[in-house]
Amino acid sequence: xxxKRLYLLGVLAVALMAYNLTEIAARPLQALFYIPLCGTAALxxxxxxxxxxxxxRTRNFRxxxxxxxxxxxxxxxxxxxxxxxxxxxxxAAGKWWxxxxxxxxxxxxxxxYATYLMLRHAxxxxxxxxxxxxxxxVFAFLDVPLAVVTIQWWKPAGHLRFDWTQLRFCNLAxxxxxxxxxxxxxxxxxxxxxxxxxxxxxxxxx
Amino acid sequence: xIAVTYGLIAAWAILVGYVLTLVSxxxxxxxxxxxxxxxxESGQASSRATPAPRD
Numbered sequence: 001x002x003x004k005r006l007y008l009l010g011v012l013a014v015a016l017m018a019y020n021l022t023e024i025a026a027r028p029l030q031a032l033f034y035i036p037l038c039g040t041a042a043l044x045x046x047x048x049x050x051x052x053x054x055x056x057r058t059r060n061f062r063x064x065x066x067x068x069x070x071x072x073x074x075x076x077x078x079x080x081x082x083x084x085x086x087x088x089x090x091x092a093a094g095k096w097w098x099x100x101x102x103x104x105x106x107x108x109x110x111x112x113y114a115t116y117l118m119l120r121h122a123x124x125x126x127x128x129x130x131x132x133x134x135x136x137x138v139f140a141f142l143d144v145p146l147a148v149v150t151i152q153w154w155k156p157a158g159h160l161r162f163d164w165t166q167l168r169f170c171n172l173a174x175x176x177x178x179x180x181x182x183x184x185x186x187x188x189x190x191x192x193x194x195x196x197x198x199x200x201x202x203x204x205x206x
Numbered sequence: 207x208i209a210v211t212y213g214l215i216a217a218w219a220i221l222v223g224y225v226l227t228l229v230s231x232x233x234x235x236x237x238x239x240x241x242x243x244x245x246x247e248s249g250q251a252s253s254r255a256t257p258a259p260r261d
Contacts, residue, residue: 033214076224080217087216091209145242178221185228192235203249 003060009181034088036172037081037196038106042144044074047183052134061194064130067137068185071116073179078110080163086128105147112140126197 047070066130084104090096097103114137123129 033210033217073224076221080220083220084213084217087209087213091213094228182224182228185232188231189228189231189235192239196235196239196242199239203242203246 006181006184009177009184013177013181015114016171016177021125027156028059033171034081034084036175037077037084040073040175041078041081041109042148043176044077044179045109045141045144048074048113048137052137054082055134056138061126061130062191064134065187065190065194066183067134068117068120068190069183071113071137072186073182075110075113075117076182077175077179078106078113082106082110101150101153102147105143105150109140109143109147112143116140126194128149 048067051067051070053064054060055067082103085106086096089098089103116133118135119136120129123132
C-alpha cells in the first residue's frame, strides 16, 4: 500500500513536470526555475525544524529520521536552485558568481545544512547524534527567514521583479511532490538502517 | 534562452544525481540487511545447537 502511494506521488510529479515542459518555450518565467527549487528547499527546512523540535520533546527516533530525510532532500533542491541561479547570472552579467544578498544567504543556508549532515557522520552514539543534530537543525533554520528578509532589505542590482500570480504554480507543486517523494524514500532508508543497527547489536549479543 | 536551458539541465542533473545516490544506498542497505539477518539466524541456530553447560 505504501509502495503504491509512493509510485502515485512519483507519477503525479512527473505528470506535472511533463505539463510544464510543454509550456517552457511559451513562458519566459521558466527563467525563474530557481524559485520553486528554493521554495521546496525552504519547505524541507521547515519540515526538518518541526521534526527536530518533535524529537527533542518526545525522543522518538522516527522524527529524527524525518529530520535527516528532509534536510538531505532540501540540500539537493537548494544546490540545484543555486546552480540554476548561477547560470542565469552568467547569462546576465557574464560571471558565474556575485556576492549579492540572495546568493550569499542561500550559500550560507546550504553550508549550515551541509554541516548538519557532517555532524551526523561525526557522532557515533545514536541518541547523542540525534539530539545534537536536532539542536543544530533548529539553529540552522534561523538562516532561512534571514535569507528571505535580506532579499527585501538589500535588493541587489538587477533584482528581477515578477508577479507571484504569474509564477507557474504547477512547477512549485511538482517540486514539492518530488521533494516529498525524496523525503519519504530517504526516511524509510533511515528506518531500515536503524533496524539493521539493532539487529547487529543482537548478533553481537549472541 | 540557451543559458536558461543549460541552467535547467544543470539543476535537473543535480536532482537526478541525488536520485541515483538514493537508489544505490537502497541497494546497499538491502544487501547489508540480508547479510545481518542471515548472520543472526546462523547465530541463533548455533546457540540452540550448543548444549547447556553441566555443573
